[in-house]
Each structure stands twice: as structure tokens, then as C-alpha cells.
Amino acid sequence: MSTLVERTETASGYRAGRTLPLRVELVRQLKRRRTLIMGAILALLPFVLLIAFTIGGDPGGRNDRVTLMDTATASGANFAAVNLFVSAGFLLVIPVALFCGDTVASEAGWSSLRYLLAAPVPRARLLWSKLLVALGLSLAAMILLPVVALAVGTAAYGWGPLQIPTGGALDTGTAAQRLLVVVAYIFVSQLVTAALAFWLSTKTDAPLGAVGGAVGLTIVGNVLDAVTALGHWRDFLPAHWQFAWADAVQPHPEWSGMIQGTAISVTYALVLFALAFRGFARKDIVS
Numbered sequence: 001m002s003t004l005v006e007r008t009e010t011a012s013g014y015r016a017g018r019t020l021p022l023r024v025e026l027v028r029q030l031k032r033r034r035t036l037i038m039g040a041i042l043a044l045l046p047f048v049l050l051i052a053f054t055i056g057g058d059p060g061g062r063n064d065r066v067t068l069m070d071t072a073t074a075s076g077a078n079f080a081a082v083n084l085f086v087s088a089g090f091l092l093v094i095p096v097a098l099f100c101g102d103t104v105a106s107e108a109g110w111s112s113l114r115y116l117l118a119a120p121v122p123r124a125r126l127l128w129s130k131l132l133v134a135l136g137l138s139l140a141a142m143i144l145l146p147v148v149a150l151a152v153g154t155a156a157y158g159w160g161p162l163q164i165p166t167g168g169a170l171d172t173g174t175a176a177q178r179l180l181v182v183v184a185y186i187f188v189s190q191l192v193t194a195a196l197a198f199w200l201s202t203k204t205d206a207p208l209g210a211v212g213g214a215v216g217l218t219i220v221g222n223v224l225d226a227v228t229a230l231g232h233w234r235d236f237l238p239a240h241w242q243f244a245w246a247d248a249v250q251p252h253p254e255w256s257g258m259i260q261g262t263a264i265s266v267t268y269a270l271v272l273f274a275l276a277f278r279g280f281a282r283k284d285i286v287s
């Protein structure tokens with residue numbers, strides 16, 4: 001009587017969950033020149049604004065309408081808030097698009113993607129590892145800017161409450177909590193850009209194409225939001241809610257705008273992430 005030997009599809013000891021660990025991918029990305037350059041740019045921005053305010057003098061009292069920019073030199077907390085205000089619309093879009101759009105496309109551009117999958121790293125595992133690291137670096141970039149700005153602003157203007165342009169102030173403890181909420185909301189609002197860049201990265205072998213495409217479409221969204229003739233249709237644009245975080249730095253915060261913005265951003269992001277995973281699972285990898 002012959003003995004039937006069961007054949008296994010995988011080698012002994014192989015565990016798909018142990019391939020391409022997050023730690024390995026994170027170290028790889030941290031060592032890349034674009035990561036270091038982007039971090040340096042964000043860390044230098046508060047110093048650039050500090051020099052600008054030093055040369056230009058007190059930003060307040062130049063018009064009848066008092067804005068957040070006019071309170072930049074009131075305290076370190078105000079200086080940090082102003083840095084987020086001037087960066088949220090465009091500068092913080094760049095690291096998100098860069099980190100997420102350079103994920104899969106860079107491997108394809110280096111002709112190393114097929115070798116990673118032949119390791120064998122499951123396709124879903126590859127995407128999850130790269131996506132989580134890219135989102136982690138994006139969040140780190142958004143945290144780096146206000147932290148450096150808070151340190152620079154405190155050294156230059158002192159530690160004090162967050163002065164609100166419309167009147168009143170938030171004590172330092174409350175201000176710190178509100179700034180954390182602001183950073184969290186900006187990160188969530190940028191998930192659309194992250195998902196768009198990530199999806200494009202699975203479609204092209206050119207990292208600049210994925211990054212540039214995500215940044216370009218984000219700019220288009222900002223332009224469409226400026227077209228008032230669209231009326232309520234603008235409510236479906238993620239760009240329409242990108243500054244809803246300003247409601248969090250009020251004596252009595254208003255959350256409705258941030259809730260709507262979060263819902264819009266997460267919905268678009270989930271659809272784009274799903275398209276990225278679905279398309280990559282069926283894609284012929286030749287590079």
C-alpha cells in the first residue's frame with residue numbers, strides 16, 4: 001500500500017506575517033535622503049518665520065481685522081499655531097504626497113519590486129508595511145513642525161496662553177491640548193492626499209508621477225473650493241474643510257466642521273486605499 005505524502009504550498013517555517021517587518025521598512029525610509037531633506041525643511045520653517053517677524057516687526061495692527069497671523073508673536077503657542085496655519089494648505093501636503101507616493105513606485109523604478117515579491121513577500125503584506133510606514137512618517141512630519149515652532153516661539157516670545165484673535169485666551173494646558181487636536185485633524189484631512197498618492201504609486205513606475213499627481217489634484221481641489229458658484233457642491237470637497245481646525249482654537253470649540261471634514265476625508269481615503277490594494281493584487285509585476 002503506497003503512502004500518500006501531503007504536499008505543502010509553503011516552505012517549512014515560512015510565516016507571511018514575518019516578511020518585510022515594519023522596523024526594517026522604517027529604517028530603510030528614514031535613511032533615505034528625501035526623508036532627511038523634508039525633515040530639515042519642516043524644522044527650518046519656524047526659524048524662517050521668526051526671522052521674517054524680526055525683520056518685519058510686529059505683525060499686528062496693520063489692518064482693522066485681527067487674524068491669527070496678527071497674534072503670532074504673542075506667545076510660543078501662538079507662534080506654533082501660526083506655523084500650522086501657513087503650512088496646512090500646501091507645505092504639509094508635500095511630505096504626505098512624497099512619503100505615500102514614493103512607496104511602491106520607487107521599488108518599481110529601482111527594479112526591486114519583483115524581487116521583494118519573490119522573497120516571497122505577499123502583495124498585501126508589502127502594501128500594508130509600506131503604507132503604515134508612510135503614514136507614520138507623514139504624522140511625524142506634522143508633529144515635528146509645531147514642536148519645533150513651539151520651542152522656537154517660546155524662546156523668542158515666552159511661554160504664555162494662546163491669544164485668540166476674536167478675543168480671549170486659552171491657558172497653556174488647554175492650548176497644548178487644542179494644538180494636539182489641530183495636528184490630529186490636519187493628519188486626518190490629509191488622508192485623501194495620502195490615499196491618492198498611494199494609489200498612483202501602485203499604478204506607475206515613476207515616483208515623481210505619483211507624488212506630482214497627488215499634489216496637482218490637491219491643488220485642483222483647492223481651486224474648485226474657491227469657485228463659489230459651485231455652492232453646496234463644495235461641501236463634498238476635502239479642501240473645503242481643511243481649515244475647519246480653526247474652530248478648535250476658540251474659547252468654545254465648534255466640532256461640527258471637523259466632524260464633516262473627517263467624514264469626507266476618511267470616505268475618500270478608504271475608497272482610494274481599496275482601489276490601490278485591489279489593483280495591485282491583480283497587477284502584472286515586471287519591474
